Amino acid sequence: MPIHPLGSGDTIQLSLPGVRKVPTGIRGFDAISDGGLPQGRPTLVTGSAGSGKTMFATEFLVRGALSYNEPGVLLAFEESVQDLAANMASLGFDLAAMVAARQLVIESCRIRSAELVLTGSFDLEGLFVRLETAVDRIGAKRVVLDTIEVLLASFGQEGMVRSELIRLFDWLKQRGLTTVVTGERGRRGELTLYGIEEYVSDCVVVLDHRVQDEISTRRLRLVKYRGSIHGTNEYPFLITDRGFMVLPITSLGLTYPASRDRISTGIVELDQMLSGGIFRGSTLLITGTSGTGKTTIMAHLIEAACRRGERALLISFEESPDQLIRNLSSVGIDLQAWLDTGLLLIWADRGSSKGLEEHLGRLERLLDDFQPSLAALDAMGNLSHVGSEREVMTTLVREIDLMKRRGITAAISALTHQGNEEKSVIGISSITDTWLLLRNVESDAERNRLLVVIKSRGMSHSNQVREFCITDQGARLLDVAIGRDGVLTGSARAQHQVRLQATAARRQAEIQRRRQALERRRAQVEEQVAALQEQLDGERAELEALVLEEQERSVSEASLLLQAEQNRTARQGQGP
Amino acid sequence: MSATPEALPDPARPTMVLTLYISGASPRSSAALMTIRRICDEELAGRVELNVVDIRSNPAALVEDHVLAVPVLIRRWPEPLRHIVGDLADAERVRAALDLAPLPLAPESARPTPQR
Numbered sequence: 001m002p003i004h005p006l007g008s009g010d011t012i013q014l015s016l017p018g019v020r021k022v023p024t025g026i027r028g029f030d031a032i033s034d035g036g037l038p039q040g041r042p043t044l045v046t047g048s049a050g051s052g053k054t055m056f057a058t059e060f061l062v063r064g065a066l067s068y069n070e071p072g073v074l075l076a077f078e079e080s081v082q083d084l085a086a087n088m089a090s091l092g093f094d095l096a097a098m099v100a101a102r103q104l105v106i107e108s109c110r111i112r113s114a115e116l117v118l119t120g121s122f123d124l125e126g127l128f129v130r131l132e133t134a135v136d137r138i139g140a141k142r143v144v145l146d147t148i149e150v151l152l153a154s155f156g157q158e159g160m161v162r163s164e165l166i167r168l169f170d171w172l173k174q175r176g177l178t179t180v181v182t183g184e185r186g187r188r189g190e191l192t193l194y195g196i197e198e199y200v201s202d203c204v205v206v207l208d209h210r211v212q213d214e215i216s217t218r219r220l221r222l223v224k225y226r227g228s229i230h231g232t233n234e235y236p237f238l239i240t241d242r243g244f245m246v247l248p249i250t251s252l253g254l255t256y257p258a259s260r261d262r263i264s265t266g267i268v269e270l271d272q273m274l275s276g277g278i279f280r281g282s283t284l285l286i287t288g289t290s291g292t293g294k295t296t297i298m299a300h301l302i303e304a305a306c307r308r309g310e311r312a313l314l315i316s317f318e319e320s321p322d323q324l325i326r327n328l329s330s331v332g333i334d335l336q337a338w339l340d341t342g343l344l345l346i347w348a349d350r351g352s353s354k355g356l357e358e359h360l361g362r363l364e365r366l367l368d369d370f371q372p373s374l375a376a377l378d379a380m381g382n383l384s385h386v387g388s389e390r391e392v393m394t395t396l397v398r399e400i401d402l403m404k405r406r407g408i409t410a411a412i413s414a415l416t417h418q419g420n421e422e423k424s425v426i427g428i429s430s431i432t433d434t435w436l437l438l439r440n441v442e443s444d445a446e447r448n449r450l451l452v453v454i455k456s457r458g459m460s461h462s463n464q465v466r467e468f469c470i471t472d473q474g475a476r477l478l479d480v481a482i483g484r485d486g487v488l489t490g491s492a493r494a495q496h497q498v499r500l501q502a503t504a505a506r507r508q509a510e511i512q513r514r515r516q517a518l519e520r521r522r523a524q525v526e527e528q529v530a531a532l533q534e535q536l537d538g539e540r541a542e543l544e545a546l547v548l549e550e551q552e553r554s555v556s557e558a559s560l561l562l563q564a565e566q567n568r569t570a571r572q573g574q575g576p
Numbered sequence: 577m578s579a580t581p582e583a584l585p586d587p588a589r590p591t592m593v594l595t596l597y598i599s600g601a602s603p604r605s606s607a608a609l610m611t612i613r614r615i616c617d618e619e620l621a622g623r624v625e626l627n628v629v630d631i632r633s634n635p636a637a638l639v640e641d642h643v644l645a646v647p648v649l650i651r652r653w654p655e656p657l658r659h660i661v662g663d664l665a666d667a668e669r670v671r672a673a674l675d676l677a678p679l680p681l682a683p684e685s686a687r688p689t690p691q692r
Contacts, residue, residue: 107639112659117673120608120662125599126631126643133635155645155661 022070022142022178025063026056028246032235033222037203040176042169044200046183046192047207052218052239055091056207057144057180058084059243062093064142065103070178072142073134074106075127077150081108091243105134111154118156124164128171135177143172143179152194169199191223208234220246236394258458263308263374263409266300269477270436273453273462278434280373281407282457283400285429287414288438292449293468294413295324296475297436298376299333301411306338310373313366314346318379321346332474345370360395364402375403376411400431433457438468441489448489451477467493590625592674593653597629597638599646604663608647611664619676 021035030036037043037060047053061072076084084106085095098104107130134140148168152161172179181200183192191197197204204224219234237246262277265284271277278284284301286294298314305312314335316324324346325335338344347366349359367375380396396412403410412432429435435454440447451468453461467478467489478493488496596612598605609628616624631638631646641650642659649660651674660673671678 108642109644110642111644112642115657115659117658117660117669118662118666119660119669119673120665121604122645122647122662123599123602123604124644125602125646126597126638126648127645129631129635130638130644151644 022064023068024060025067026059026244026246027242028235028237029220029244032220032246033203037178037180039178040173041202042172042179042181042200043203043205044181044183044192044197045205045207046185046197048185048209051185051207051209052237052244053182053207054079054084054146055087055239056205056244057146057182058088058093058095059091060180061104061142061144062088062095062098063243064178065098070141071103071138072105072144073131073138073140074104074144074146075109075131075134075148076106076146077109077111078147079108080110081106091239093243102138105138105140107134111150113154116154121157121160122155124151124161124168127164128168131168135175141176141178143177144182145179146182147184148181149183149192149194149196152196158194165196165199207237236397238394259407264304265297266302266304266307267297267475267477269466270297270451270475273464273466273477274434274456275460275462278409278456279458281404281409282433283404283431284409284411285414285432285435286411286438287416287435289416289440292438292440293470293475294415294438295319295378296328296331296333296470297438298378298411298413299324299328299331299335300475301374301409302335302344302376303333303338305374305409306341306343310343311370312338312344313370313372313375314344315363315375315377316346316348317377320348324348330472331470332472345372360398360402363399367402367406367408372408374409374411377413379413379415397431429454444490444492444495446490450489591623591654592620592651593625595627595629595641595650595652597631597641597643597646597648597650599631605647607663607665608649611667611670612649615670615674615676 020039021033021037022039023030023036024033045053045056058074061074064070064072074084079087088095095104095106099106109127109130131143135143148165151165152158155161169179181196183194183196185191185206186193191204191206202224203222206221206223208219208221210219218237218239220237221234235246237244239245259280259282261280263280264271264277265274286297288294302312302314314324319327321339325339328335335344335346339346345366347362349362377396377399380392400410400412434456437452437454439450439452441450449468449470450465452465453463455461469476469478594612594616596608598609612626616626629637631643637643643650645661647661647663649664649670651658651660654675658673660670664670668678
């Protein structure tokens, strides 16, 4: 399927020139399609039976007539007019009233094959005349053909019917009618059973309805949109009592201005780990098993916002405002004071009394009325008894979307279960900017808390696991102590500290001992040196004495010789 | 369809009620019209009521009769209702759809000589 190269990401800019769009009015769809469906051109909406394609097509007509003053014609090739009206009544649309008001024309074009006898060549001029008559009668701008490809099967002469369909689509384009053609997906993954996509080359929307783990999930995907930029991802959608709702998950973060302004989390050490706090308007996810301190971190965020003079909204799904205030005052956070200043609003809602839809609606009203700069949702797992996990996820995504669009910093806590802390929030983690994981560790008969920054987009952040302490002065993060078996916490940390000190003392003592030993050895050596010196001196003295003695001896010998010589000389003088 | 079985012997009552939807003077419509006229004249003379409707002159009737493909010959009576779609070129099928006996001279080769 050729996809525009720029379309590989998400909606990033307005359409390329040339393709004008008309809004469908279907919630969420116009955002992901960057404005709606191509004006005056046919769009194929395809899906398996029960995927909601008829509802999509009909809502496109109804919204067009009600919101955009574009009357519409619906030709139903499969359902009777009565069935259609009944289906749409369940979405709150009164088709009969709209028909009476000349906003809609609905015609059943069912082929009764049993009555049909083919006797030669024909064309679909009858269909053309009916469509043209209906369009002209109310000045229609929109047309739905649901599901026209059954004609290919009903009439047998496929080649002929195909050429008639080409003629029909040419005519629709000529008349500038924005058209939705529905198709049924083939069993082997073909877009449509009869290949009708050949004639509808501008825009193809695929609807999917699967049941996974007994949870029904609906997805929408734009697989082709010629000359336009669009999101290519799958988007979950809901069929609600107010019609279709497409949830643009991954377009988040790209269409919103990203602030470079950092705000404090209210915990100095955590700010340091995040190199200065979280970005204003970003989404912070805090996950952890129960009792890891998620609510305390949220309370710090709220307090920090109030301290800056900003409004903060706390939405609690598990505790009443009173209970929250009491529990948090025990860790030194006084929410009551901020409630009194009017900077804080607490909305406690168990969610069970209302559907997810209503929950979403109430949140939107609160955000609009209170205009907070920060909103904290504590804790999202508690909505799961209201709807399936996926519905809850998509609702949350929608809630995050509401906050992001308004530039509200969002903090969401999620309860996870031991063993799969990182898995259970996969659906939501991708749309959050910062993710803190809290964990209980059990060792030496005590439980201690650890905190790690799993990710934080757009900032350098610490990769260290830190010990997270909740004191009566609030939360603190302690520097890491790393032992043989990982991070040390609690008394293990204390023990480790003692061990470290003992080792240091031992080392000091050893040095001392060595120093003394050396001293002793030095003294010994000096003693020996002295003794040797003494010995040496003695020997030298002896030698000198010998030398002296020798000198004396030679002197006396010489004097004796001299004496003898003198004596001899004296004797010679007495002679002749 | 207000007819009752007892009406059959009534000579004023046609045994067949047909409506042919055509699209102006298109070749297919003209061919269909010629074919059904010949059958009516030759085999159903006096016993058939044939209405010919141009689709552009009466669009409302198209909705009522569920017409999409043209030309189409609708056999309203006798029941069951039949939509005989196309230019009626397949004579065998047309005759079968109108409950007429097959042509007596079955072999194709025996028919090049025009039969009056």
